[in-house]
Amino acid sequence: xxxxxxxxxxxxxxxxxxxxxxxxxRLAEEVGAEAMSLYYHVANKEEVLDGIADAVVExxxxxxxxxxxxxxxxxxxxxxxxxxxxxxxVLLRHPWAPGVFESRxxxxxxxxxxxxxxxxxxxxxGFSNDLCHHAxxxxxSRALGFTxxxxxxxxxAGGDDASALEGMAxxxxxxxxxxxEVAHDDPGxxxxxxxxxxxxxxxxxxxxxxxxxxx
Amino acid sequence: xxxxxxxxxxxxxxxxxxxxxxxxxRLAEEVGAEAMSLYYHVANKEEVLDGIADAVVExxxxxxxxxxxxxxxxxxxxxxxxxxxxxxxVLLRHPWAPGVFESRxxxxxxxxxxxxxxxxxxxxxGFSNDLCHHAxxxxxSRALGFTxxxxxxxxxAGGDDASALEGMAxxxxxxxxxxxEVAHDDPGxxxxxxxxxxxxxxxxxxxxxxxxxxx
DNA sequence: ACCTGAACACCGTTCAAGT
DNA sequence: ACCTGAACACCGTTCAAGT
Numbered sequence: 297x298x299x300x301x302x303x304x305x306x307x308x309x310x311x312x313x314x315x316x317x318x319x320x321x322r323l324a325e326e327v328g329a330e331a332m333s334l335y336y337h338v339a340n341k342e343e344v345l346d347g348i349a350d351a352v353v354e355x356x357x358x359x360x361x362x363x364x365x366x367x368x369x370x371x372x373x374x375x376x377x378x379x380x381x382x383x384x385x386v387l388l389r390h391p392w393a394p395g396v397f398e399s400r401x402x403x404x405x406x407x408x409x410x411x412x413x414x415x416x417x418x419x420x421x422g423f424s425n426d427l428c429h430h431a432x433x434x435x436x437s438r439a440l441g442f443t444x445x446x447x448x449x450x451x452x453a454g455g456d457d458a459s460a461l462e463g464m465a466x467x468x469x470x471x472x473x474x475x476x477e478v479a480h481d482d483p484g485x486x487x488x489x490x491x492x493x494x495x496x497x498x499x500x501x502x503x504x505x506x507x508x509x510x511x
Numbered sequence: 512x513x514x515x516x517x518x519x520x521x522x523x524x525x526x527x528x529x530x531x532x533x534x535x536x537r538l539a540e541e542v543g544a545e546a547m548s549l550y551y552h553v554a555n556k557e558e559v560l561d562g563i564a565d566a567v568v569e570x571x572x573x574x575x576x577x578x579x580x581x582x583x584x585x586x587x588x589x590x591x592x593x594x595x596x597x598x599x600x601v602l603l604r605h606p607w608a609p610g611v612f613e614s615r616x617x618x619x620x621x622x623x624x625x626x627x628x629x630x631x632x633x634x635x636x637g638f639s640n641d642l643c644h645h646a647x648x649x650x651x652s653r654a655l656g657f658t659x660x661x662x663x664x665x666x667x668a669g670g671d672d673a674s675a676l677e678g679m680a681x682x683x684x685x686x687x688x689x690x691x692e693v694a695h696d697d698p699g700x701x702x703x704x705x706x707x708x709x710x711x712x713x714x715x716x717x718x719x720x721x722x723x724x725x726x
Numbered sequence: 727a728c729c730t731g732a733a734c735a736c737c738g739t740t741c742a743a744g745t
Numbered sequence: 746a747c748c749t750g751a752a753c754a755c756c757g758t759t760c761a762a763g764t
Contacts, residue, residue, distance in 0.1 A: 320738060332739085333748050341738065398613070398659055407661065408683055415685035425692040428685075434714035437659040444613055444652040444659050446622065468623055470630035470643075477640040499649035499718075502725075506717035535757060547758085548729050556757065730763070737756060744749070 299337045302327055303347040307390070310348060315392040318344075345396055346404070352393045353406035356383045356440070360413065372421025372511075373504050379414065380500060384441030394442045407440075414439060423511050431507050438500060445492075514552045517542055518562040522605070525563060530607040533559075560611055561619070567608045568621035571598045571655070575628065587636025587726075588719050594629065595715060599656030609657045622655075629654060638726050646722050653715060660707075 305326040309318045320341055324331040338344055360379045367375035387393055397407075415428045423431065437443060465472040520541040524533050535556055539546040553559050575594045582590035602608055612622075630643045638646065652658060680687040 319736090321736090330749055332741095332750080335739075336747060395613075397661055398610075408679075408686060412683040412686040415689055419685055425689040426696065428689050429693050430710065430713050433660075433710035434717050436714070437661045440661060445648075446612060446652045446655060464623075468627040470634060471623060471627040474630055474640040474643050478644050481641065495645065495648035498645045499651070502649050502721035503714075503717055506721045510717075534755090536755090545730055547731080547760095550758075551728060728764085730761105732760095732762100734759080735757095738754095740753080741751095742749105743751100745747085 299347075302334060302337050303344065303351055306344050306348045307351055310392045310396075311390060315395060320344075346400060346402065349393065349396045349400055350404045350406050352386065352390050353404055353410055353440075356386045357406055357410055357413075359383070359386055360410070367417045367420040369421060370508075372417055372423075373508055375417045375420070376414065377500065377504060379417065380435075380439060380441055381497070382441075383410070383439075384496065387441045394437065394444075397437070397440070411439065418507075418511075421508075421511055423507075427507070427510060434503055434507070438496075438503070441496075443496060443499065514562075517549060517552050518559065518566055521559050521563050522566055525607045525611075526605060530610060535559075561615060561617065564608065564611045564615055565619045565621050567601065567605050568619055568625055568655075571601045572621055572625055572628075574598070574601055575625070582632045582635040584636060585723075587632055587638075588723055590632045590635070591629065592715065592719060594632065595650075595654060595656055596712070597656075598625070598654075599711065602656045609652065609659075612652070612655070626654065633722075633726075636723075636726060638722075642722070642725060649718055649722070653711075653718070656711075658711060658714065 302323065306318055306323055309322060309326055320334055321331045323344070324334055327334075334344075338347070359382050363375075363378055363382060365371070365375050365378055411432060415432070418428045418431060419425075432439065517538065521533055521538055524537060524541055535549055536546045538559070539549055542549075549559075553562070574597050578590075578593055578597060580586070580590050580593055626647060630647070633643045633646060634640075647654065
């Protein structure tokens with residue numbers, strides 16, 4: 297057993313059963329030992345969570361490190377866009393990762409390296425350091441490829457049929473009106489009428505276009 | 512005891528001691544009963560969390576419901592901006608709320624009502640239903656007044672002194688360079704060199720300006 | 727109708743003891 | 746140096762029993 301093996305086992309458990317499946321006892325089982333043995337290799341569960349978050353961002357750094365597109369001048373936008381969408385691809389393989397990122401208080405060195413590269417691309421595009429700083433905040437978690445979907449307007453009514461919508465129309469006229477028209481325009485997407493990837497890219501492009509205008 | 516009293520006590524506990532202080536046993540104590548009595552009024556802890564999330568959004572709806580600014584045509588942006596910044600003010604009084612929102616799977620009626628109003632303002636501004644839909648996704652949690660701060664670039668080095676930065680310069684040249692220049696420009700803000708409110712408004716305006724151009 | 731005591735199945739973690 | 750058994754202090758929750 298080693299710290300490395302423990303963390304790899306932890307990632308495996310979270311990938312397969314979600315983050316709630318990751319308990320110290322389950323982790324020990326996966327690694328073939330008793331729960332108490334883990335504490336010889338990691339200080340506590342928080343350190344395990346720090347470790348698997350870091351592992352995912354390292355995976356992202358590996359992927360984006362192999363990207364080779366020009367980032368000088370106007371090319372910054374394509375380069376940044378590509379970087380962020382690549383990070384997103386990795387994240388989609390570890391759906392638990394955003395939640396763990398958000399619960400971390402200490403900062404991962406890997407996250408710092410990721411953002412360092414991002415700033416580098418923006419500098420290539422002619423951003424001032426001040427604008428880079430604002431840009432990091434404006435992107436927020438979107439820089440790493442995910443956004444907080446507070447609620448999916450589609451899920452609200454998607455589960456029930458159209459008749460449920462009628463009942464809500466009195467209380468939620470604008471939302472129901474919006475839903476009915478968007479669903480009508482795109483009747484094909486019955487299951488989840490919002491394409492998460494499309495919406496992610498729409499929001500990303502709004503921000504990138506806005507930043508481009510400011511540089 | 513009543514469901515109402517239980518939820519109010521739960522909000523009080525979370526406000527004072529954070530969401531981790533909110534346990535069923537602590538909640539029972541606050542309400543002057545045994546833990547098991549709670550289960551007569553709420554099904555389980557999840558329902559308590561649903562309830563306090565809903566209570567906060569109701570508080571937001573109360574506040575934004577009293578806003579009265581013109582939203583026709585170009586006025587939409589001011590109206591939406593005002594609405595979102597008002598929601599943010601409420602959220603700042605309940606710092607635990609964003610975390611609870613994110614953990615909800617069922618959708619709160621109050622959140623639906625909030626977004627219904629938001630769509631109403633955008634329709635006043637001449638948005639198509641399709642653009643409203645994209646806009647809701649682009650804003651994401653920012654619509655309710657918060658963003659996921661994945662990491663605060665300032666916190667990274669803010670704790671240590673400038674010498675720690677020197678050590679990181681080799682590995683994080685762009686980030687350290689950015690930090691040194693931004694900190695130099697604004698030496699007053701030693702404690703948290705990023706003004707969260709300013710950064711929130713910057714990101715919000717990038718998105719609102721982008722949407723305005725698309726309407 | 728409303729509350730409770732005792733108990734269960736789970737956590738993360740400590741600590742003294744093993745090899 | 747590495748692992749473990751027994752135990753502790755906490756969870757959320759059930760259920761039969763009280764008033």
